[in-house]
Amino acid sequence: MNKDPKTVQEMFGKIAGRYDFMNTLMTMGQDQSWRRFVLKTANPPQNGSLLDVACGTGPMALMAAAMYPSVKITAVDFTENMVRVALGRPGCEKISWGIADGLALPFPDASFDAVTSGYLIRNVPDPLKAFQEQTRVLKPGGKVVCLDTCPPPDSIFKPAIMVHMKYVIPLLGQVVAKNRSAYEYLPDTTANFMNPRQLISLMKQAGLKNIGFRQFMFNTQTVAWGTK
Numbered sequence: 026m027n028k029d030p031k032t033v034q035e036m037f038g039k040i041a042g043r044y045d046f047m048n049t050l051m052t053m054g055q056d057q058s059w060r061r062f063v064l065k066t067a068n069p070p071q072n073g074s075l076l077d078v079a080c081g082t083g084p085m086a087l088m089a090a091a092m093y094p095s096v097k098i099t100a101v102d103f104t105e106n107m108v109r110v111a112l113g114r115p116g117c118e119k120i121s122w123g124i125a126d127g128l129a130l131p132f133p134d135a136s137f138d139a140v141t142s143g144y145l146i147r148n149v150p151d152p153l154k155a156f157q158e159q160t161r162v163l164k165p166g167g168k169v170v171c172l173d174t175c176p177p178p179d180s181i182f183k184p185a186i187m188v189h190m191k192y193v194i195p196l197l198g199q200v201v202a203k204n205r206s207a208y209e210y211l212p213d214t215t216a217n218f219m220n221p222r223q224l225i226s227l228m229k230q231a232g233l234k235n236i237g238f239r240q241f242m243f244n245t246q247t248v249a250w251g252t253k
Contacts, residue, residue, distance in 0.1 A: 044107070045082050047208070051194055052242065059172055059241055059248060060085050061092075063141050066250050067170045069096045073138035078127050078159060079103065079145035083111030083120070089141070090119040099137070101125035128154045132162045139163070143172040147218040156231035163253045169233055170250040174215040175224070175240070182243045190215060221247045 048056050063085065069075045072095045077086040080100035090098050101123045102108050108122050125131050127145055140159040146152045159169045177186040199205035219227070224247060225236045233251025240247050 044110070045084060048084075052246075055242060055246075057084075057088075059246055060088055060143060062239070062241075063143065063170050063172050063248055064089050064092055066248065067139035067141050067168050069093055069139040069167075071095050073097070074099065074136070075139045075141065076101070076130075076132070076137040076159075076162060078125075078130070078140060078142040078155075079148075080111065080122075081107045081143065083108075083114055083117065083122075085141055085143050086111070086120050087114060087116050090116055096138075097121070099123070101127075101130070103127065128158060130158045130162050134161055135164045136162045137164060138167045140167070140169045141171070144174065146171055146173050146224070147214045152219075153227050153230055156228055156233070160231045160233055160253055165253050168250050168252050169228065169231075170248065171224075172246065172248050173218070173224070174245055175218055175220055175247045176216055177243060177245050178220075180243070186243060186245060187216075215245070221249065224249050225251070 052059075067075060074097045075089055075093070077089065077098065077100040080086050080102045083100060086098050086100035089096065098119065099121045100111070103124070103126055105124055108124060111117055111122060123131070127142070127149055128151055140163050142159070146155055149155050156169065163169060177183045194208050194211065196205075199208070221238045221240060225238055228236050228249060228251040231251075233253060236249070236251040238247055238249040
């Protein structure tokens with residue numbers, strides 16, 4: 026599984042135009058509710074600031090702007106094509122957009138009251154460094170909150186989940202996004218990713234406290250959080 030930054034960047038650039046629609050298909054429309062939970066957990070203060078890392082085409086940032094109209098929202102992504110799509114979406118003018126590497130965020134220490142990410146950690150070559158960077162730019166008392174997929178736990182549902190990941194998602198990618206290889210990569214990163222306990226262990230290593238997590242969709246989606 027190749028997590029070379031340039032390869033990942035090019036892959037996401039190719040699927041940017043259909044990325045949101047594919048996410049809705051793959052999650053059966055539930056991804057919106059998970060992002061809302063992320064933002065409620067982040068809970069930035071009135072007139073505060075929130076950074077969304079790996080913003081993609083902007084769904085988390087745009088939702089944050091609607092939920093917290095007094096909060097200054099900054100959204101960055103490693104892939105320029107993703108941000109270009111975001112800049113064409115209604116409400117984009119309320120957000121400060123940028124291109125940035127999640128392993129080297131271009132912000133001073135303690136810049137934001139909350140930091141969020143969606144589906145970043147499993148796509149970076151150094152997950153601990155990503156959390157360290159998010160912790161660095163976070164103000165004391167603020168929260169880092171991430172949403173990511175995790176391998177399905179052993180259960181009666183696991184065989185069906187694995188079929189969905191291994192066969193259905195690549196087929197959808199081929200038909201809808203015209204890119205089967207990208208949607209073979211995405212399930213592979215899930216199957217080989219950390220479980221929630223390993224994820225929150227990294228957050229602890231990054232210096233976060235009061236760490237917790239909650240899972241959704243047959244325990245394949247994890248929202249994890251910690252406070253600086």
